[in-house]
Amino acid sequence: MSEHSQGAIPHRLPHDWQRESERHEVIASLLATYIDGELPPEAAGQVEAHLVACRRCTKEVALQRQLAASLGQLGGPVASAALHTRIRSALAAAPVPVPVVAPRQPTGVTGLGVRWRWIGLAAGLPLLWWAGVTLREPSRAPRPDAAPVGSGAPVAVGAAPLLDSLTAQWQALTGPLPGRDRDVDAVRRALGMALVPLVHPALDLEAVWTTSAWGELIGALAYRHEGRLLVQYAVPDGVLRHSPSLLGAGDSVVAGTRADSLRLLVWRTPGGASVLMGATTLDRLRALRSSPSQAGQAGASRRPSARPR
Amino acid sequence: MPRQRHSTPDDRQRAFEALVLPHLDRLLGFASRRTATLVDAEDAVQDTCLRAWAAFDELRDPGSARAWLYRILRSVLSESSERLARRARLLPITRLDDVHESLVAGSGESVFDEMAHRLDREVLQAALAAIPEDFATAVELHDIEGFTYAEIADTVGAPIGTVMSRMSRGRRLLAAVIAERGREWALGAPVDSGIRRMPRSS
Ligand SMILES: [Zn+2]
Secondary structure: OOOOOOOOOOOOOOOOOOOHHHHHHHHHHOHHHHHOOOOOHHHHHHHHHHHHHOHHHHHHHHHHHHHHHHHHOOOOOOOOHHHHHHHHHHHHHOOOOOOOOOOOOOOOOOOOHHHHHHHHHHHHOHHHHHHHHOOOOOOOOOOOOOOOOOOOOOOEOOOOHHHHHHHHHHHOOOOOOOOEOOOHHHHHHHHOOOOOOOOOOOOEEEEEEEEEEOOEEEEEEEEEEOOEEEEEEEEEHHHHOOOHHHHOOOOOOEEEEEOOOEEEEEEEEOOEEEEEEEOOOHHHHHHHHOOHHHOOOOOOOOOOOOOOO | OOOOOOOOHHHHHHHHHHHHHHHHHHHHHHHHOOOOOHHHHHHHHHHHHHHHHHOHHHOOOHHHHHHHHHHHHHHHHHHOHHHOOOOOOOOOHHHHHHHHHHHHHOOOOHHHHHHHOOOOHHHHHHHHHOOOHHHHHHHHHHHHOOOOHHHHHHHHOOOHHHHHHHHHHHHHHHHHHHHHHHHHHHOOOOOOOOOOOOOOOO
16 A cells, blocks of 8 residues: 555545445545544544445554553653753753854765775775875974964865864854853763863863764853863764764874864864864864873863853 | 744753653653653653753644654664664565455454553553554554654654544554464463563663
């Protein structure tokens, strides 16, 4: 039986069927609609007239009514108090959403194939990533407080839709920060991955919230550093898959530049990656990330200070 | 209908919770029939709430919140299918058509009588898992969740004529699965011979 091609419930059935069997076939296909009270009165009357004479359709009606009634009494699980709590705290940690420019998909690849194509790229092309797609930051010892914004060798991060998305989110951060006073633990619970705030004497944690990309949650921690805003995005593996070039970087720290003055640092963490971005220098970002006080800070939790921006 | 406007974030969260939390049990029930464990179902419901929260301002009509939530839940469930249980072994449709035919065309009433006492929770859930997802979804949304045909059409994004035939076909397939498996069950075979059972919350 094919699905009805028409988009509406028939008001009445044709009169001119010669053969009772044809009539039966059509009516049999409408019995569920009849039982559910979704058939208009005139058509329902015609079904009832048929039922008087057709034992088979009468049995069908009894069968479907019995099933529907039983399903209606089917109980289900009750959402536990713990689930209610979990959802409320996840909501509390989530920001009031800011419209974000959707990242563009690569041209010529659409639909279901996208993910697999990207995974294929991630598996097959890490060398290309290092060699050509991206210019890796020259390896050298960190020089804290060295170059001013815009100086030094610019480092390009290649096609990385995740970074496009995060950059757009960064640029949308005007006005009050979302998630001020939110609890790091609440965000960590919502996120389900490691979330370790950076600890450095020159960093003040100001706000913590969750945002999303490709329908998955991303954690965000905003710091104040010498009057400037820095944001660390905690990106779970599921989101990272959308940027194979980042996956391909393995455990290396990737540094890059976006939107002229925006610098960013990407490194892997358990279950995902951290992206630290701000209008400062790469050396500064690197120094803040690798502060010695980071050692032993796993699981550290701090409430952000509620200082005005 | 204008967009939802909430003067403060707290107002927004209150309005959201008032609209969404009452549906939590039902969403969890729908999800749990499609996941391997109750924990997976809870995760799916939480994801659904967070996505709904992010899209809350786009919900024009609070009256359509329920269909909107199920739409999001279905999307969450389909995207996370790799960590969810595959739907139970599906019985061949043509075979089920034959079984259904014998149910309604047979001379006796006995099949119905036998079925009547078998329609308990475990049997129904196993049977729902054994028919194709589109049919199960339509029947569940109507018979369990109380959706109208128009709401189902809105939720699954199909014309109402498609909903009509899915309801009809879905109930027939369900009856056939129950009758077919009923013979095994009646003989004392465990309901779950390859069929997913409802996870029990402790
Ligand atoms: Zn008939």
